[in-house]
Amino acid sequence: MDETQLKVFVGIVQRYFEKITGKAAEVGTPFLGQPKELPIHDFTGVIGISGSQRGCVYFSAPAQMLKELLLRAGETDLSEDNFADLTGEIANTISGNARREFGSEFLISVPVVVRGSGQHITVPKDVRAYVIPLRWHKIAASLVVSVAKA
Amino acid sequence: MLGFDLGKYRTMVVSIALFLVLDLGVLILNFVISSEIDKDAVNINLAGRQRMLSQRMAKTALQIEARNAQGQPSEKEAKELAQAHATFDGTLNAFIAGGNTLSGAGKDIHVERIDDAHAQAILAEAKGLWTPFSTAVRGLGDKGAPSPEAAAGIARQAEAVNLSLLKLMNDLTTRCEQLSSDKATTLRMVQVSGITLATINFLIILFHFLRHLRESDRLVEKARRETDNILQTTQEGLFLLDDKFAMGTQHSKALAGIIGTDRIAEQDFLAILRPMVTQKTLDTAKEYIELLFQPEIKEKLVASLNPLNHVEIHQAQGAGEMSTRYLQFGFNRVREEGRITHLLVTANDITRRVKLEQELKATEERAKGQMGMLVEILQVDPSDMHRFLRAANEGLGHINNHLMEQGGGKAEQKINAIYRITHRLKGDAGALGLSMLATPFHELEEVLDGLRGRPNVTGEEFLPITVHLKALFEQLETVGSAVTRIAQMRGVVTVEPPRPQIDPAEAVPRVVSQWQAFTRQIADRQQRQVQLSYSGIDLQKLAPVLQESINSMVTQFVRNAVVHGIEPPAERRARGKPESGRIAVYVSQREDGGADLSFRDDGKGLSIAKLREAAVRAGKLTAEEAATLDHRRIVALIFEPGVSTREAVDEDAGRGAGLDAVKDMIARLGGTVRIGSTPGEYCHFRISLPAQPEQLAAAA
Numbered sequence: 001m002d003e004t005q006l007k008v009f010v011g012i013v014q015r016y017f018e019k020i021t022g023k024a025a026e027v028g029t030p031f032l033g034q035p036k037e038l039p040i041h042d043f044t045g046v047i048g049i050s051g052s053q054r055g056c057v058y059f060s061a062p063a064q065m066l067k068e069l070l071l072r073a074g075e076t077d078l079s080e081d082n083f084a085d086l087t088g089e090i091a092n093t094i095s096g097n098a099r100r101e102f103g104s105e106f107l108i109s110v111p112v113v114v115r116g117s118g119q120h121i122t123v124p125k126d127v128r129a130y131v132i133p134l135r136w137h138k139i140a141a142s143l144v145v146s147v148a149k150a
Numbered sequence: 151m152l153g154f155d156l157g158k159y160r161t162m163v164v165s166i167a168l169f170l171v172l173d174l175g176v177l178i179l180n181f182v183i184s185s186e187i188d189k190d191a192v193n194i195n196l197a198g199r200q201r202m203l204s205q206r207m208a209k210t211a212l213q214i215e216a217r218n219a220q221g222q223p224s225e226k227e228a229k230e231l232a233q234a235h236a237t238f239d240g241t242l243n244a245f246i247a248g249g250n251t252l253s254g255a256g257k258d259i260h261v262e263r264i265d266d267a268h269a270q271a272i273l274a275e276a277k278g279l280w281t282p283f284s285t286a287v288r289g290l291g292d293k294g295a296p297s298p299e300a301a302a303g304i305a306r307q308a309e310a311v312n313l314s315l316l317k318l319m320n321d322l323t324t325r326c327e328q329l330s331s332d333k334a335t336t337l338r339m340v341q342v343s344g345i346t347l348a349t350i351n352f353l354i355i356l357f358h359f360l361r362h363l364r365e366s367d368r369l370v371e372k373a374r375r376e377t378d379n380i381l382q383t384t385q386e387g388l389f390l391l392d393d394k395f396a397m398g399t400q401h402s403k404a405l406a407g408i409i410g411t412d413r414i415a416e417q418d419f420l421a422i423l424r425p426m427v428t429q430k431t432l433d434t435a436k437e438y439i440e441l442l443f444q445p446e447i448k449e450k451l452v453a454s455l456n457p458l459n460h461v462e463i464h465q466a467q468g469a470g471e472m473s474t475r476y477l478q479f480g481f482n483r484v485r486e487e488g489r490i491t492h493l494l495v496t497a498n499d500i501t502r503r504v505k506l507e508q509e510l511k512a513t514e515e516r517a518k519g520q521m522g523m524l525v526e527i528l529q530v531d532p533s534d535m536h537r538f539l540r541a542a543n544e545g546l547g548h549i550n551n552h553l554m555e556q557g558g559g560k561a562e563q564k565i566n567a568i569y570r571i572t573h574r575l576k577g578d579a580g581a582l583g584l585s586m587l588a589t590p591f592h593e594l595e596e597v598l599d600g601l602r603g604r605p606n607v608t609g610e611e612f613l614p615i616t617v618h619l620k621a622l623f624e625q626l627e628t629v630g631s632a633v634t635r636i637a638q639m640r641g642v643v644t645v646e647p648p649r650p651q652i653d654p655a656e657a658v659p660r661v662v663s664q665w666q667a668f669t670r671q672i673a674d675r676q677q678r679q680v681q682l683s684y685s686g687i688d689l690q691k692l693a694p695v696l697q698e699s700i701n702s703m704v705t706q707f708v709r710n711a712v713v714h715g716i717e718p719p720a721e722r723r724a725r726g727k728p729e730s731g732r733i734a735v736y737v738s739q740r741e742d743g744g745a746d747l748s749f750r751d752d753g754k755g756l757s758i759a760k761l762r763e764a765a766v767r768a769g770k771l772t773a774e775e776a777a778t779l780d781h782r783r784i785v786a787l788i789f790e791p792g793v794s795t796r797e798a799v800d801e802d803a804g805r806g807a808g809l810d811a812v813k814d815m816i817a818r819l820g821g822t823v824r825i826g827s828t829p830g831e832y833c834h835f836r837i838s839l840p841a842q843p844e845q846l847a848a849a850a
Contacts, residue, residue, distance in 0.1 A: 003617045010610060027609040029564065030616040031553035032623070050464040050474050107464045128620055133556055133609070 028133030045091025048109035055147035176344025183337040190330030201319035211308035387497030476504040561607040574811040581705040594618040679730040686737035715753025743841035755827040789813035
């Protein structure tokens with residue numbers, strides 16, 4: 001995956017935060033992470049990538065960030081189910097926009113939400129993933145892109 | 151003939167027709183013979199009547215004679231005789247030649263000639279007796295009562311023929327009965343034969359066709375079992391498709407696994423395809439199938455248009471995982487009586503084949519790409535290569551660590567730190583002649599150079615660095631695996647003689663040979679003539695970390711000296727120097743186990759004026775600061791990142807990073823550096839590196 005394609009994913013997340021809260025998420029310096037060392041927060045929305053490249057892209061955020069986001073959206077239901085729904089919505093936004101951006105380049109799956117920071121997300125083995133740290137109102141989240149050539 | 155083909159039912163139809171013909175034949179014969187028997191019954195009656203008439207005529211003749219003798223009137227008897235005569239005569243003639251006579255009821259009926267020789271012989275004899283008597287009697291009724299003589303004559307004639315005529319008529323009656331009986335026997339025979347034949351025919355039909363039906367059923371059952379076995383065991387997905395895109399009721403068991411659904415029978419094929427393929431492929435598939443149902447289209451000609459010949463399908467599995475499979479659908483027309491009724495669709499899962507092809511292709515491409523790489527790798531001593539790969543991996547790991555450190559305000563430091571590592575690794579790769587690594591390091595350096603000095607570099611702007619970093623990691627892995635393979639090959643066969651650690655001919659240490667080769671390489675690119683000489687200890691005696699560092703530093707100094715120090719040959723000649731520049735490297739071991747490195751070139755030395763300009767150009771100093779800063783601090787600027795006296799950038803220099811990387815290394819090793827230079831004469835670096843912690847730990 002090249003720089004332009006990565007920027008598309010980053011842009012989607014930034015725009016989502018900006019649209020919902022009026023403040024875009026700050027992007028930290030992206031780095032590479034080994035499959036077993038990838039950051040996973042409380043709620044993770046995973047979308048599968050297939051086609052010329054295979055793997056997954058996930059957005060992972062702590063409950064605190066999701067709570068803040070819900071509060072700012074005027075939500076009063078701050079249950080875990082609602083956190084999961086919001087994570088799913090963010091992943092869905094990534095999925096939908098990426099599908100529009102990339103067209104037939106990749107095939108992008110419907111998102112799956114995984115709860116708990118101790119969960120294992122299946123990413124391609126032996127592939128260094130791009131970890132893009134995100135920060136919004138001093139709360140850290142991560143966007144991880146782990147794909148390998150098919 | 152009938153306008154339709156009876157096919158396999160032909161024999162059955164013919165048999166049934168024969169059955170009907172037989173029945174009809176029997177019926178006709180029955181009718182004909184029955185009709186004959188009816189006629190015979192009439193003849194029997196008439197013959198019986200003749201017998202009675204002969205008696206009546208004799209009796210009446212005798213009555214007439216008696217009445218005449220007694221003088222009584224006999225007109226009534228004469229008339230009765232005349233009538234009996236007429237009836238007998240008419241009937242006798244009708245029997246002989248055919249004609250009309252009166253029936254018992256007094257009606258005029260037609261009697262056919264009796265076609266029987268025996269009967270005719272009887273009739274002929276009767277006729278012979280009858281004719282004289284008839285002549286005597288004829289006209290009796292018209293004349294009224296006969297005279298006594300005439301009556302006596304008639305009576306005598308009647309007596310003469312009566313018995314004979316009675317016998318003959320009796321014979322005739324018997325013969326007619328016989329003939330009728332014969333015909334009744336024939337009729338029975340015909341009926342029995344007809345019914346027998348019809349029964350035989352029926353039995354033939356029954357047994358023949360039962361046998362055929364049972365045979366046919368057996369074959370159908372066998373065929374069904376075979377078809378079932380094929381459909382159950384074939385690995386291909388098979389089904390029939392009609393022109394409405396509906397799938398048939400029968401399909402192979404494997405089909406469900408291939409297309410991923412059990413609901414197949416009578417389903418819409420396009421609806422099953424829809425989630426698997428793009429809308430465009432679906433539309434093309436629909437058009438293609440419609441084409442195949444058009445008889446004027448040549449099947450083979452359009453085969454290449456099949457959009458489902460290679461279908462890539464993706465199915466979600468678990469948490470974000472997707473599996474990809476490749477399917478192939480083939481279409482063949484099914485014709486019945488020349489009309490295309492269905493398409494036989496063959497579905498195959500060709501994932502394994504496609505993946506093998508992809509792997510093969512990737513392997514071929516890798517092999518192609520690796521050829522140049524292998525040549526470069528083979529030029530490098532394996533231990534140097536391992537050392538370099540280890541150092542490069544560590545270096546890239548450090549770069550990644552720098553990237554991982556989050557937090558604002560440190561972007562510039564981060565960029566410079568990454569730059570130094572990149573530049574050093576690029577130099578090391580170049581010194582080993584590994585252009586396949588030097589080039590991507592150079593590209594990363596260019597990206598970094600674009601960010602250097604820029605205020606407020608955002609995290610997103612680091613993205614290309616991370617992308618290059620990943621590519622470099624991958625390239626290192628590729629080289630690493632190639633090195634391993636070469637090592638394995640060396641283990642099996644001797645690809646080339648192992649290189650001696652020191653060239654026995656000139657006793658030049660291998661590392662020095664590399665420096666010399668690298669010097670020539672850069673000198674060629676920069677149109678210089680330079681010779682590098684070495685004196686000092688065998689570097690192998692030093693701790694590995696010192697060996698690597700000194701090697702890396704010398705590489706950077708060589709690059710620096712050739713690009714910035716050594717003048718072009720013409721200029722050197724003009725200055726009274728030998729055309730070929732000289733670089734002298736000297737390494738000695740310190741008492742504590744550390745090392746001292748001396749690097750001296752006889753180039754133009756450091757130009758304070760140019761350094762001032764470069765510092766201003768790089769934004770390190772203002773013009774005023776540059777003008778006032780003392781020489782010592784100006785010289786120290788050569789170790790600052792981004793300061794280069796070279797105005798143009800190329801692969802060898804111009805970014806002002808080389809000495810920055812050297813300074814970084816010296817700092818990490820806790821060493822010191824001193825610089826001596828006389829403009830127009832030389833530049834001399836003296837580095838002193840103390841023993842390293844791992845040496846001290848090993849010694850303790």
